[in-house]
Amino acid sequence: MVLLLQKDADWYAKVNVLMAESAEAVRFSRIVPYQRHCRLRKYLQGLIMTENKAVTRRHFLRDGFWGACLAGLGGIVGLVSRKSSAQDTVWQIDPYKCIACGNCATYCVLEESAVKCVHAYAICGYCRICFGFFGQQPFDINEAAENQLCPTGAIKRTFVEDPYYEYTIDESLCIGCGKCVKGCNTFGNGSLFLQVRHDRCLNCNECSIAAACPSGAYKRVPADKPYIIKRVDHA
Amino acid sequence: MIRFRYIIISISCSLILSGISTAVERFPPPDFESDYQQPTMTIPPPRQSFYEYIDAAVLLAALSLSSYLVLKRRSRRAIFVLMVFSLLYFGFWRKGCICPIGAGQNIVLSIFDRDYAVPIVVVVFFLLPLVFTLFFGRTFCAAVCPLGVIQDFVLLKPVSVPNWLESGLRLFAYLYLGMAVLFAATGSAFIICRYDPFVSFFRLSGNFNILVLGACFLVVGLFIGRPYCRFVCPYGVILRQLSRLSKWHVTITPDECVKCRLCEDSCPFGAIRQPTANWPTNVYSIAKKRLAFLIILLPVLIFLGGWLGTGLKSVTSRMHATVRLAERVYLEETGKVEGTTDASTAFRATGTDAKELYKEASDIRARFGFGGWLLGGFIGLVAGLKLIGLSVQRQRTDYEADRAGCLACGRCFEYCPREHVRLKKAKEVVSQS
DSSP states (O other), X not given: OHHXXXXXXXXXXXXXXXXHHHHHHHHTTSXXXXXXXXXXXXXXXXXXXXXXXXXHHHHHHHHHHHHHHHHHHHHHHHHHXXXXXXXXXXXXXXXXXXXXXXXXXXXXXXSSOSEEEEEOTTTOOOOSSOHHHHOSSOSSSSOOGGGOOOTTOOEEEEEEETTEEEEEEOTTTOOOOOHHHHHHHHHSOOOEEEEEOTTTOOOOSSOHHHHHOXXXXXXXXXXXXXXXXXXXXXO | OHHHHHHHHHHHHHXXXXXXXXXXXXXXXXXXXXXXXXXXXXXXXXSOHHHHHHHHHHHHHHHHHHHHIIIIIOOHHHHHHHHHHHIIIIIIITTTOSOHHHHHHHHHHHHHOTTOOOBHHXXXXXXXXXXXXXXXXXXXXXXXXXXXXXXXXXXXSOOOOOHHHHHHHHHHHHHHHXXXXXXXXXXXXXXXXXXXXXXXXXXXXXXXXXXXXXXXXXXXXXXXXXXXXXXXXXXXXXXXXXXXXXXXXXXXXXXXXXXXXXXXXXXXXXXXXOOOOOOOHHHHHHHHHXXXXXXXXXXXXXXXXXXXXXXXXHHHXXXXXXXXXXXXXXXXXTTSSOSOOHHHXXXXXXXXXXXXXXXXXXXXXXXXXXXXXXXXXXXXXXXXXXXXXXXXXXXXXXXXXXXXXXXOOOOSGGGOHHHHHHTTSSOOXXXXX
């Protein structure tokens, strides 16, 4: 490396001598065409490059590294393209792994979490006493606020026919805390579950909730199948 | 009383299968007598895929435009306009993800994780700036990267950082890159994204600690130009090396350096190299000896780094959720801690044997041990090469932009009198000849 630098010094010295000569030649014409001067300098440099072996070696090495880097990038493409997909991926909760710990409500980078409770009506038992709605020990069996488990009152209970009640989630109120999910999973059919809502999710490359999920329920799913909906036949 | 029997059976089932229950049909869905229609679940679709391709196209366009403005047009004002656009589009509109800096982790994960298929857009985001840098220098950093732009805008009173300090602090960026690769390869975490200081600003919401970190970077950035880019950015250190080899590169002067020294203090990032004089013979011989010593020291540093890296595997492996869980479960099983965590409860509910978990965790730890060798060796190599780089003096006859450190921001252009001649703002005076 030292030798190479030494040779460079020689090279620069050579350029300077030639430049001085050329400047002499240019001065002859009195008016100094600067652009031409520069072009001449470049030409001279090129001339020396072809004759000086140290310089050609240096440029050869540099071009070699350059080519190697380009080939390396191509190699990376080759390595990952074997199984890369045209589809983008999005985050989703596997409801069969979710333990409704409540992290979804607090860890999302959004002020109001992208995770909301959804209801698979096909699984719901339409119970009169829903443990997702009332919790374990309601004061009374009616829709009064003190009986409700949901901290924001996002679940609506409507009478369908005796003895069945329909439960719907008001997503604008839901904060994704999963309290109802826990109640429904423990005592009911498990028709209430948490899902990442993709109209809200920013699809962070490192999902903050996924990093905080204690049961490893978060995973990347292909964007054309963005939800994992609970099915009856799984029961 | 069929319904009652169902309830009895299901409750007894649930007692047996106690713990976290899945969709167990304890209460069969009713057959409604009224004409009740079951509502359907709404499933709002994610952002359309073609928008991702539009983002990639915008990235390509912005990189091309940036390269043109920096190398051909040489206009700081035009670069500034592109900067504003990039900040608005890639920052506030796209809200940060996916960015080329973080995309490298997805590439690494897809190489090491059999199940993860990296989306093509992510590959494009990772590679485009690298390819452009290989041709045109760091034009990505100049006006396309929103993280760079937000720091560039707050720079008010630049303070120069001595060369040795800058080089030393940059060691952190290499360490950060190495750790990001290690944690991505082991599937532990994407630390570049987790500790991205500015993404919270783009989203106008986020983790409080990260917001504070971002604010700190911006306050420091008032005086030290682009601190994240120069001392932390893990993508930047890759771009540095590629920029050294780039086919074309930013030049301070449009044609020739007249050594007027006007540009000397124009660069807030300390990326302008001054012409060097020839070394006196005695300095030259001392430098030669020092260089020989440092070259011998290089393998020692690599080994030392590797040894340290693998020794820290019990610490680094805690980044992996499985290892953390296994340690917790072990403490609980041996009675060293009271109570359980959500994670350990969830683990017990799966019914997996704790021994299997320990085995998995020790496998991961072993991988961290091997990765630690590579990471530590890499850091040792970088540190050694930095020492060598500081001890070698390159010969320069002109004022030049440092090929690696130059962020192509275009601030120095207008300091050069030759630039004023090019723009016909000044008359061509008698040249140096």
